[in-house]
Amino acid sequence: xxxxxxxxxxxxxxxxxxxxxxxxxxxxxxxxxxxxxxxxxxxxxxxxxxxxxxxxxxxxxxxxxxxxxxxxxxxxxxxxxxxxxxxxxxxxxxxxxxxxxxxxxxxxxxxxxxxxxxxxxxxxxxxxxxxxxxxxxxxxxxxxxxxxxxxxxxxxxxxxxxxxxxxxxxxxxxxxxxxxxxxxxxxxxxxxxxxxxxxxxxxxxxxxxxxxxxxxxxxxxxxxxxxxxxxxxxxxxxxxxxxxxxxxxxxxxxxxxxxxxxxxxxxxxxxxxxxxxxxxxxxxxxxxxxxxxxxxxxxxxxxxxxxxxxxxxxxxxxxxxxxxxxxxxxxxxxxxxxxxxxxxxxxxxxxxxxxxxxxxxxxxxxxxxxxxxxxxxxxxxxxxxxxxxxxxxxxxxxxxxxxxxxxxxxxxxxxxxxxxxxxxxxxxxxxxxxxxxxxxxxxxxx
Amino acid sequence: xxxxxxxxxxxxxxxxxxxxxxxxxxxxxxxxxxxxxxxxxxxxxxxxxxxxxxxxxxxxxxxxxxxxxxxxxxxxxxxxxxxxxxxxxxxxxxxxxxxxxxxxxxxxxxxxxxxxxxxxxxxxxxxxxxxxxxxxxxxxxxxxxxxxxxxxxxxxxxxxxxxxxxxxxxxxxxxxxxxxxxxxxxxxxxxxxxxxxxxxxxxxxxxxxxxxxxxxxxxxxxxxxxxxxxxxxxxxxxxxxxxxxxxxxxxxxxxxxxxxxxxxxxxxxxxxxxxxxxxxxxxxxxxxxx
Numbered sequence: 001x002x003x004x005x006x007x008x009x010x011x012x013x014x015x016x017x018x019x020x021x022x023x024x025x026x027x028x029x030x031x032x033x034x035x036x037x038x039x040x041x042x043x044x045x046x047x048x049x050x051x052x053x054x055x056x057x058x059x060x061x062x063x064x065x066x067x068x069x070x071x072x073x074x075x076x077x078x079x080x081x082x083x084x085x086x087x088x089x090x091x092x093x094x095x096x097x098x099x100x101x102x103x104x105x106x107x108x109x110x111x112x113x114x115x116x117x118x119x120x121x122x123x124x125x126x127x128x129x130x131x132x133x134x135x136x137x138x139x140x141x142x143x144x145x146x147x148x149x150x151x152x153x154x155x156x157x158x159x160x161x162x163x164x165x166x167x168x169x170x171x172x173x174x175x176x177x178x179x180x181x182x183x184x185x186x187x188x189x190x191x192x193x194x195x196x197x198x199x200x201x202x203x204x205x206x207x208x209x210x211x212x213x214x215x216x217x218x219x220x221x222x223x224x225x226x227x228x229x230x231x232x233x234x235x236x237x238x239x240x241x242x243x244x245x246x247x248x249x250x251x252x253x254x255x256x257x258x259x260x261x262x263x264x265x266x267x268x269x270x271x272x273x274x275x276x277x278x279x280x281x282x283x284x285x286x287x288x289x290x291x292x293x294x295x296x297x298x299x300x301x302x303x304x305x306x307x308x309x310x311x312x313x314x315x316x317x318x319x320x321x322x323x324x325x326x327x328x329x330x331x332x333x334x335x336x337x338x339x340x341x342x343x344x345x346x347x348x349x350x351x352x353x354x355x356x357x358x359x360x361x362x363x364x365x366x367x368x369x370x371x372x373x374x375x376x377x378x379x380x381x382x383x384x385x386x387x388x389x390x391x392x393x394x395x396x397x398x399x400x401x402x403x404x405x406x407x408x409x410x411x412x413x414x415x416x417x418x419x420x421x422x423x424x425x426x427x428x429x430x431x432x433x434x435x436x437x438x439x440x441x442x443x444x445x446x
Numbered sequence: 447x448x449x450x451x452x453x454x455x456x457x458x459x460x461x462x463x464x465x466x467x468x469x470x471x472x473x474x475x476x477x478x479x480x481x482x483x484x485x486x487x488x489x490x491x492x493x494x495x496x497x498x499x500x501x502x503x504x505x506x507x508x509x510x511x512x513x514x515x516x517x518x519x520x521x522x523x524x525x526x527x528x529x530x531x532x533x534x535x536x537x538x539x540x541x542x543x544x545x546x547x548x549x550x551x552x553x554x555x556x557x558x559x560x561x562x563x564x565x566x567x568x569x570x571x572x573x574x575x576x577x578x579x580x581x582x583x584x585x586x587x588x589x590x591x592x593x594x595x596x597x598x599x600x601x602x603x604x605x606x607x608x609x610x611x612x613x614x615x616x617x618x619x620x621x622x623x624x625x626x627x628x629x630x631x632x633x634x635x636x637x638x639x640x641x642x643x644x645x646x647x648x649x650x651x652x653x654x655x656x657x658x659x660x661x662x663x664x665x666x667x668x669x670x671x672x673x674x675x676x677x678x679x680x681x682x683x684x685x686x687x688x689x690x691x692x693x694x695x696x697x698x699x700x701x702x703x704x705x706x707x708x709x710x711x712x713x714x715x716x717x718x719x720x721x722x723x724x725x726x727x728x729x730x731x732x733x734x735x736x
Contacts, residue, residue, distance in 0.1 A: 072457070094457040097466055106470035210467060 008203075009216075016214040016413065019109035025413055026099065026107035026211070028092065029219060029406040030114045030202065032077050032245025032268060033364060036398070036406045037095040037110075039068030039103040040413060064414050066393035068103025070095040079245040079264050080116025080219070082201045085208075092209050111215035113222045113409045114202055115246045117194035119159070121259045121349070122150055127186040135168065135177045135185055143187040156193040159216060164188045164256045175254065190258050192218065215413065220248025221257050222408030227362040227386030227401070228252060236354030239386065240342055240375075241404060242365035244268045247338055249345050251354070259349040263341040267365035270334045277330040278308055278322065289368075292324055295332045296370035301325040335371060339378040346379065360386035364402035516550040524548045524580040531586050539563055539584060551576045559584075567610050593635055594620055596627045596654075606639065608632045628657030637680070641665065644684045648697060662707070671697060673704045683709060 019025040020042050027038040042064045072094040076087025100107060126147035130139050144163060152158070166174040168182035177185060199216070206213055224239035233252045241248040244267040251259035270293075274285040292306050301324040308320045351357060359381050361372060366385050375383040387399065388407035398406070458466065468474050495501055515521070524547055528536050543562050556574045563572040563586065573585040591603035591611045603611040603620065610632075614620055626638050638655050645652060645665060656664040663680055665673040675683050683706040690696040696704070700720035705713035716724070 090457040093460070093463045097458050097463055100466070100470055104470070106467055210464065 012213055012215050015109055015212060016111065019214050020413065024103075024105050024107055024109075025214060026096065026110040027406050027409045027413065028096070028110045028112045028206070028211075029222070029403075029409060030077060030080070030082075030088070030092070030112060031074055031219065031243050031364075031405070032080055032115065032266065033074055033243070034402065035072055035074045035077075035091045035095045036403060037068075037070040037092075037099040038066050038394075038398075038406050038410055039099045039105060039107055040064045040410055041067045041103070041105070042414070064392070064410065066391060066395075066398075066410065067105065068099035068101070069395055069398050070098025070100070070102065071398065072098065074244075077245070080114050080243065080262070081195075081198045082205055085201065085205055089205050089208050092205065092211075096209060096211065108212055109214035110206060110211045111217070111409055111413050112202060112206060112213060113217045113219040113405050114198070115219040115241070115243050115248055115262060115405070116264075117159075117198035117218070118264075119192055119194050119218050119220070119248075119260050119262055120152070120156070121261060122152065122191045122193065123164075123258070124149065124161075124189040124191055125186060126189070127184060130168075130182055130185050133181055133183075135180050135182060137178060139185055140166075140178070140187070143185050144189060147187065147189050149191070152191075152193045155196045157196045157199060158191050159194045159199065159218065160221070160257075161189055161191040162256060164190050164258055165254065173254075175256075190256065192221075192257075192260055194218065215409075217409060217412060218248065218260060218262075219243070219405035219409075220250040220260050220262060222406075222412055223248065223362050223388075223404040224250040224252050224257065224360075224408065225411050226388035226408030227360050227404045228358075229389075230255075232356070232358045232360065235356035235358075236351075237356065237358040237360060238346060238351055239360050239362060240366075242266060242338070242361060242363040242371075244364060247342060247363070247365075249342055249349075251346075251349055251351055253354055259351070261345045261349065263338060263345065265334075265338045265341060269338075270331050270365070270368075273330050273334045274327070278327075279310075280308055284309060288327065289331070292327055293331055294324065294328050294369035295335050295374045297325040297328045297332075301328060331368070332374070335368065335374060336378060339375055343379050357381045359383045362386040362388070362401045362404040364400075366401050512552075516552040521550045521552050522548045522580050523551050523554060523576060523582050526582045526584060527577070529583065529585045531584065532588070535566070535568055535586070535588065538566055538568070539586075542566055545582075548580070551580075554582070568612060570605075570609075591620070591623060592639060594623045594625045595632050596625060597632075602632075604632050604635055606635060608635045624652065625654035626657065627654055628660075630660035631655070631657035634663075638663065640681060641675070641684055644681055644688060647688055647691060651697070667697065670702060671704075672702065674707050676707045676709060679709065686712070 016025065023042045025040050025042070027036075027040060029036045072091055074088070075091045076082060076084030077091075082088045096107070096110075124147040126143050126145070128139065128143045128146050140163070143166075144161075165172065165188050166177040167186040167188075168174055168177050168180055169184050171182075174180070202216075203213055220239065220241045223241035224233075224237075228237050228239055233255045236251070236253040238249060238251045241250070245264070246266050247263040249259070249261045249263070250257055267289075271282060271285045271289055274280070274289055275282050278285065278288070280288070288306060288308065292304075294301070304324040305321045306324055306327060308322055310318055310320050346352075359375065359379055361375055361383055362385070365371075372383050372385050385401065386404065387401050388404040389411070390399065391407055391410060394403075394407065495504075526540070526545065526547070528539075531539070542565065543559050545559075554576065556576065559574045560572050563569055563574065563584065568588055570587045570589045572587070573583075575583050577583050589605040589609060589611045592606050593604050594614070594617065595602045595604045601614045601617060601619075603614060603623070604626075605611050617625065624638075624642050626632070626635070631638065634657065641655060641663060642649075642652070648667060651667045651669075651671075653666045653668055656666055658664055658674075662677040663675045665675065665684065667673070673684065673687055687696070687704055687706060691698075700717045701714050702717055703713075703715040705715065
């Protein structure tokens, strides 16, 4: 593990805790088609309150409330990665400013999620002898340090390293072995690496907006947190976050992320296909896709005609008409391609060995009509469209599947999971650095 | 279908973004909304009034306005109305307050007037108020003298609370009031009055009460008779004497002093003639017996 991101993660965790204690933290989901910013206000005692006439109690996850939402079209982002720094910075500024204006609060700390960076999952395991018979946090840290890290590449960095389960003297499946008595502690860890350059660009871009990073996550993980219900997370489920630039996959079991991946295909590719197939502008193509798009053709669709403006029109009234089944014929192969890619990744992840194999589609592109049917056919398992869990104060416009990652990140902010860097590391790994830092401090101050 | 116009999406410039974030800081907002205007006003006032000439001009102008208002006929007090105040006291009140009529009611300090009037010995309490029509009304409660106190060579009139009311030149000026004498007598006027009430059977014979050693009373009657009363329980002792007087006609006998200071052993002192007469009578009786 390169120390830089490791150190940064610790710093970010401290900052996040401070921000939650102060009460205001912002969520920034940087996607390919939109950038969403939520301002969360943490209050010590926000109780569930009946909302509206349906008197449904809003479940309170943690005790936070969304007080500001700002969404803007994303600019300069391709495949969930920053392609044009200035444009992205402008987009972030716009959404943050809107959210701040709605909240009437200034935010300094943001938790960021992004979908690109080619995430890659590794399952690690390590084993140590427990020092004093009783497992302490120190032992857990040692066990995690004992994991042998595979070579993950020169320009990649771990973004998350979470203990998934512990085994204490051949008793597997412990989620928290602290305080238990045993001799041999083994840990299964899930490590996620992403492209270093992508993360550094993202950090730089956020810093340029005068914001401080209080957390970093990939959006497929966040989407899974918000759109999988509790027993899906417990028994095993995959969340497929179909964004505009990428389609993220995250697999959960026992409420832990065990696999994450991304297919670099998404809704933008569908739009592109429509643009090329129907010879229209990209904005028109996007509009046709969202208004009339679908993937399962029926007899009615042959008769349903869609008006398409002709860019080569000689006069105003020259119009073209295509049937909806034609549109579906353009869209379907691309969606199938995406889902087939997803199936490959899921097969590689060992998803088929999980006790329950629920698949949840979420993200903006999951709103295409009939996609759940198609996904069921291609992935071979039951699929449903997942909308993010309801959180307090979230406006109706921001409750769609497209906001799954943002909402999930909000849940992550209120209930952070213990990561590898939250545990004390053995001194032989970090000791020399500490001594060197102390020396430097002495030299600088005396 | 309408041709889709590519919408422009405005984004804040970096400067504007920074400014808005700054503005969302509560401390900055408070500074600009509250402290800056306050500071500006304060500074403006300070620079204006730092100039001597301006300060004087403002002062002059304000005095002028005040005078002009105070001089209006609506505020003029032209007469003093006394209610239940004796002629002599009215004169005293006018002297002590030093009122110069007409005066503006704005400049009239009725509280100070009331205090000044209450410094007069003859006044127990006073009320002063300005009535409509330019009238200053003075209401007083006068002190009623109950005894005459001979303080050295001076004869003073004292009210029930021991407060001086006035001096008199001769005892005969207030022959109707009883006389008390002695240092500290004025402090126990109430007890003196009670004693005098108890002694009512011999009222026409009472010369006065003498305070002895600032602690007890002597009741002095005519023919040089004195009833010496104890420090405590003087009233009871005097009642005993009065009872004796009623029963035995004690005080009409040849007695100079009835000493009641020791309650267990009252002592009578006879006149010299009475003693010699007593002795004579005793020897006579003994001689006859012998």
